[in-house]
Each structure stands twice: as C-alpha cells, then as structure tokens.
Amino acid sequence: MTPPTSNPIIPSYDPEAFYDELFSAPGIMRPEFMTLAEKLEKMQLGELTGRQQAAERALMRMGITFQVYGEASRAEKVFPFDIIPRVISAKDWEVVERGLRQRITALNLFVQDVYGEKKILKDKIIPDWVVYSSSGYMQGCEGLKPPLGVWCHISGSDIVRDGKGQFFVLEDNLRCPSGVSYVLSNRQVMKRIFPEVFSKMGVRPVSDYPEMLLQTLCAVSPDSQGSPTIVVLTPGIYNSAYYEHAFLAQQIGAELVEGRDLVVANGYVCMKTTQGLRRVDVIYRRINADFLDPEMFRPDSVLGVAGLMDVFREGRVAIANMPGPGVADDKVVYAYVPDMIKYYLDEDPILPNVPTYLCSREEEKSHVLDHLDKLVVKEADGAGGYGMLIGPSSTKKEQAKFKDLILANPRGYIAQPTLSLSRAPVLMSDAERMEGRHLDLRPFVLYGKEIKVMPGGLTRVAMKKGSLVVNSSQGGGSKDTWVLREQGEES
Template identity: 50%
Template sequence: MENLKNQIFSSYKRNPVLYDEIYDKKGQVKEVYSKLFNLYGEHSISDFVNLNEKAKASFFNQGITFQVYDKKKTKEKIFPFDLFPRIIPPEEWAIIESGAIQRSRALNLFLWDIYHDKKIIRQKVVPMELISSSTNYLDQMTNIDPPGGIYNHISGTDVIKHNDGQYYVLEDNIRCPSGVSYVICNRTALKRALFGVFNHYKTYSVTNYAENLLDLLETVKPNGVDAPNVVVITPGMYNSAFYEHSYLAKTMGVELVEGRDLFVENDFVYMKTIQGPQKVDIIYRRIDDAFIDPLEFRPDSTLGVPGLFAAYKKGNVTLANAPGTGVADDKAIYTYMPEIIRYYLNEEPILNNVHTYHCSRPKELKYVLEHIRELVIKPVDEAGGYGISIGNRLSSKEVERVKAEVQSNPRKYVAQPILSLSVHPTYIDKNESFEQRHVDLRTFTVLGKDKEFVLKGGLTRVALKKGNLIVNSSQGGGSKDTWVLKPQ
C-alpha cells in the first residue's frame, strides 16, 4: 500500500511558505485528513485517471456546464471538478457559519436603512456619495417595503483561509450569487466515483438546499397569500448559469420561466399555461435589475416582464433577491462592513475583512499608486473575476495602464494586499498528478422571515493554473466537494 500511496502523491511538492490545508508545518498529514489520505493512496495513478474520466463523464451527461464569454466567441465548458475533497472541521465551520449569518443580517438591515430612513448616512458612518454613486443603487426602491422585510434572500460570502490559519471574507455577493448547484453536483459525482470514502467520515448533507430555499422563500410571500406559487426566472439557455437555474427549479419542484412566459394584469403577475393564466406570488430571479422590467428600467430589455416592478411596489409579488441589493455588493461598501455590523447589530465582526483601500479616498489612492506591485486592484462592480489586476504579475506597461485607469475613475476601484490563499492537493489532468492549488470558499446563506439557513458545505473553488489566485470558473477555475464534519 505504501508504494501505491507514494505513487499517487509522489509528485506532490509542498511549498512551506503556503498554508497547506492537509499538511501541518512539520510536513505531516493533519489528523482530520489522515483517513482520506490513506484511502486515496490505495489507488494507483491509472486508477485515478479512470475515476477522473468517470467524474467528467458524469458532469457531461448531466449537462453540468457553464458559458465563458470573450470578445470573439462564447464557449460552453464542462465545469472542472476535482475528486479530492476539502474537509472543514466542525469548530472551524461554526465560525464560518455564524460569520456568514451575521453579515447577511447586517446587510439586510443596511439595505432597509439606505432605502428608508438613511440613519447610517445621516450619522456619517457611511458617506452618502458612496451610496448614490453606486451603479447598483436604485432610487426606485426608496420607501418600498419588501415582503417580510427581506432584501438579500440569498447571499454568497466568499471566504479565504490565510497563512495565519484564520478565515477572512474576500467579498459579499448578494445580487445573484451563483454556484450552489455545483456544490450539490460535486457531492453526487464524488459519491458515484468513490462512494466508499463517505463511510469513514460523518459529513453534513448538501442536498437539502433546494427544500430549505423553497421553505424560506415561502415565508416572505405577499400578504393575503396562503399557498404561494413560486417560479424561477432565467434570461434563457444562453446564460452562463442556465444549468443552475434549471437545476434549482427542478429540485424545488417549481416552474422555470423566461420573461415571455409571464405577464402583468391589474398589478398582479401571471404565468401563461395550457390551462390558462396562473397567478405567480414569488419570483426567484436570475435576471439583473436593469432587465427585469422594460417599463421601469431598460426599455430595450426583452428578458423581463412589462409591469413587474409596479406589481412589486404594490406588494403583490415577491422578488428574490430584491431589486437594488447590488449596492451592498459594491466592493467600496465592503470596506465599511465592520462598521455596518457594529452599527446595526452592536456586535464585533466574527469574520474579518481583508484590509482594503478604496481609491476614492485621496490618501489611499496615493498609497495604491505607489504600491501597485504589492496589491490586487479590483473594480467595485464586476463579478466573475473580471477586471482584476494582480500587481506582481503586471508588466511595466500594464502597471502604467492600470494606474491610468484607476486615476481616471477612482470610485470604480479598490485594492487589497496580495494574499496567500490556502492551498489544497488538486489532481491536474495534464500532469496526471496531485499538486498544490489555491482555494477559496463561497458560502450560501438564505434569509426568510424569522428564519435563516446556511448550506453546510459551500463551494470550494480552485485556481487550476499553477500559482494563480483567481478561482472563478470564468477565469479557468474549478471546484471541489466540501465536507463539513459533524461534531463527534
């Protein structure tokens, strides 16, 4: 067995400068991973090559793909999946879960306040110009009360583990956080390929997400509705996350619709069916704010439903997430999250922010421009890893270009130190070997009226290119199954 074990992990080179999640500082496999390490070590490289191909075939046959866009063409790819899972011990998960809930609660209160009384602005905790200049702030949401008082029904909190072994929040995602379907499909694929490994660990299930999502969405139904009719609205099959839209609708047991399948009459929303119109009460939307209603926002949108926002303002339909939540996604707002948590909850943040410089502040802009080689520059309103510049990877010409872009629109950019994300053994196809790759974790929190739920697992994303720190699938990243262990 030892020879085989050495065979499958023989080329694994541990860089002691990086925080390796399965090895301790002495180079010994941590106790929580020891069974898994030995179980995987019983396979030869050829065994693992075959298992890996089976997992890929499983994803392909299920249609688990995503779209990658560039200037020339769009490609559909199988979502890359690594068969070696990440393990999170119960004591670490307790910190992550409570921290994710804390942030979601605080952000919901923040959104209510900035669209109502604006106390946090009047008391000069967060500057008004930061809110009003956000591309995702909607004046149309002023004084609208979302059903159940919930704005961010679904939140994705991106967490990293640093060299000090502590977890930090990299960013909050509450417009349309994606990726949860891959969490569930990763678990399914791993069970099909290596079912026996689950007999040695007591892990929480991740397959209960859809039922919990539906349950919590139903708590924020419009007034006067007993049995709400829920739908998922998608931009259509060419959207990068269409697989997820269809998967969630199917597992919740609700209809997947496009804008053309719905219409508004007398400020109520209806779905076209062969039996005639059916009233719709809750819409889990995967369409951006600007496209949901051509009468209120972009008149050229063919994705939304004319009159939908009027129905929402009247309280006749719930939109999840609420329009205008994207202002709290703004990476400039992220810099104020510790103050936001203290202001609304009177608590200290459970999960720390990564130190962030906002370029709209003159002193911080000066520092960023002078230390650009040591920083990651991010646009405040992009997602998917787009627009990010990592200072120590830039040529001299690229440095000058980034500086010019930042100076031309400082409000649009933040900067963070180049962090050393933790690494995890990851199988690399082309080398047929395990190698260190950087990982992060996206957690999924669902808020309902007086109820909340965090999926006990989340999406571990992997930067598959050696040394890369950007884990997004759109930038060539993949994912792993994430095991949250039950307490002994």
C-alpha cells in the same frame, strides 16, 4: 500476481510555503482528515485518474456545462472538477457560519436602511456619496417594503484564507450568486467515488438545500394559504448559468420562466399557460435587477415584465432577491461592512474584511499608486475576475495603465494587499501525483423566516499553477467541500 504498488500521492505531496487545507507538512495530512488519507493511500495507481475521468464524462453527459462569453463558437465546456475534496473541520466551520450569519444580518439591515430611513447616512457612519455612487444603487427601490423586511434571500459571500489559515471575506454577492448547482452535482459525483468515506468521516449533507430554498421562498409569499406558485425567472438558454436555473426550478418544483412567459393582468403577475393566465406568487429572479421591469428600471429590457414593480408595491407578488441589494456588492461599500456590523448589531466582525485601500481617499490613493507592483487593484463594481491588476505578477505597462485608470476615476478602484491564499492538493491528469493550487469558498446563505447557512459551499480552485484567479470564466475549477460534524454529533 505482483503485490499492489503503494500509492505515492500522499508522501510525495509538498504544500510548500502556503497554508494548505489538507496537509500540515510535506507528506502529512492534517490528523482530523486521516480517514481520507487512508482511503487515498489504499487506492491503486491509476484508479484515482480513472475515477477523475469518469467524473468528467458523467458531468459532460449530464450537460453540466457553461459557455464562456466572448468565445465565437459559443463552446460548451465542463466546469473543471477535481476529485480531491476540500475538507473543513467542525471547529473552523463554526466560526465561518457564525460570521456569515452576523454579516448577512447587518448587510440586510443596511440595504433596508439605505432604501428607507437612511440612519447610517445621517449618523455619518458611511458618507452618502459612497452609497449613491455605487453602481448597484437603484433609485426605484426607495421606499420599498419587502415581506419580513428581507432583501437578500439568497447570498453567497466569497471567503478566502491567508497564509496562517485565517478566514477573510473577499467580497459579498447579494444580487444573484450562482454556483449552488455545482455544489449539489459535485456531491452526487463524489458520493459515487468515495461512498465509504462519507459516513466514516461524518461529512455534513448538502442535498437539503433545494428544500431550504423552497421554504425560504414560501416564507415571503403574499398568499399565505395553500402552496404558492413559484417561478424561477431566467434570461434563457444562452445565459452561462442556465443549467443552474433549470436545475433549481426542477428541484423545488417551480416553473422555469422567461420574461416573455409573464404578463401583468388584473393587478397580478401571471404566466401564460396552455390553460390561460395563472397567478404567480413568488419570483426567484435570476436576471439582473435592472432588467426586472422596463417601466421602473431599464426601459430597453426585454427580459423582464412591464408593471412588475407596481404589483410588488401592492403586496401581490414577492421577488427574491429584491432589486436593490447590489448597492452593497460595490467594493467601496464593502470596505464599510465592519462599520455596519458595529453600527447595527453593536458587535465586532467575526469574519474580518481583507484590508482595503479606497482610491477615493487622497492619502490611500497615493499609497496605492506607489505600490502598484505589490497590491491587487480591483474595479469597485467588477466581478468575475475581470478588470483586475495583480501587482506582483503584472508588467510595468499594465501598472501604468491602471495608474491612468485610477487617476481618471478614483471612485472606481480599490486596492488590497496580495494575500498568500491558501491552497489544497489537486490531482494532476498526467500522472499519479498532486500539486497545490489556490482556492476560495462561496458558501450560500438563505434568509427567509430565519437564516440558514449551507454547510460548505462552492470551493473554486485556480487550476493553473501559481494562479490566484479562481473564476470559471478564467479557467478555474471546483472541488467538493466537506464540512465535518462535531465529534460525537449525530446529524
């Protein structure tokens, strides 16, 4: 018997010049994560790789796959998963959580205001044209009054850290943010891989998310007696997030429905069952708001339910998220979120925005055009990592193209300085070593009777060396996110 080889993955790791989530210096993990370091060092060469592959096989068999738009074969892929967790200390998380609560409170008040009294516009804190030109603004939502005044029941803002470890909000997702099913299944896989580390390190659980989601949805039900009938409204099996829709429906005991399963009859939204029509109380929609009701929004929609919004106005069905909050997902509106926090809450933002140049402002536009090689330019209503110019890694030709685009439609573009995004080690498949990769975080926030923040969220990681784009549609992967308990805290 040869003695076990000591595992070199920790001593050989170099965080380089970036803020690293796990390491404070080459070969040295942050002291609060020592338990994880010890576990990793104790594992045999090959063992980690073996477990990584086992994790990927399990995900494939479970069918936790997504389809990439635009690929002819409609190929199904496993969302790449890295088994080295991203760990967040209790101290850091406390700030993030407080910041998220503050932000969603202000954003919800803003949406309520925009479709209601419009005080923030009248007081000229935000110019009206910014709101009315946002592609997420929906005229049909004017005057709507959702139960409890909640518009954004489920939200997921994207958060990044810069070279000093400072947290920033990169964008807000108030429409139908997806990814929470990956958080739950990643955790399941990780519990099998590192069982003993969880309790020793005090990792906060995420498995109660479905229960909290259910409570949130029940809280807005128009029928306060008994348990409401809840449905998850999906576009169907060809949607890239279909797995998540089915998973959540199963977890919360809701019916998974498509638009064609629903009909408005006798003044209620009903689903077509084998025993006739049954009333629906709450719709957790996972289709775009535009498609919800062809009578109210897009007339060509076949995914929604004709007459749904009339039933809503009568207070006979609840919709989560409400149509309308997308107005705040716009990246020009985003630039005004710190002002909203000040205006509605009279507080300073706990989580800052990334500094943003609005091309609609003349002087900022010229600054952007002069620094296209240094800035990140984004479409104001873009998502999914598409329609971006990453200045430092772009060609002259791409910069020229964006110059034309900006000049043609200044409202349509914003620019931000290139952040030196934080990194974390990722296990390499070819050998027993780790390399640093950039990442972000999408925490999920629920808003019903009260606001609940899931500890952690989806850590998305750019699997390509040097890449700043973490979106799954662009080759990004994910990691389990461990939020640690306060020392001495029990649960």
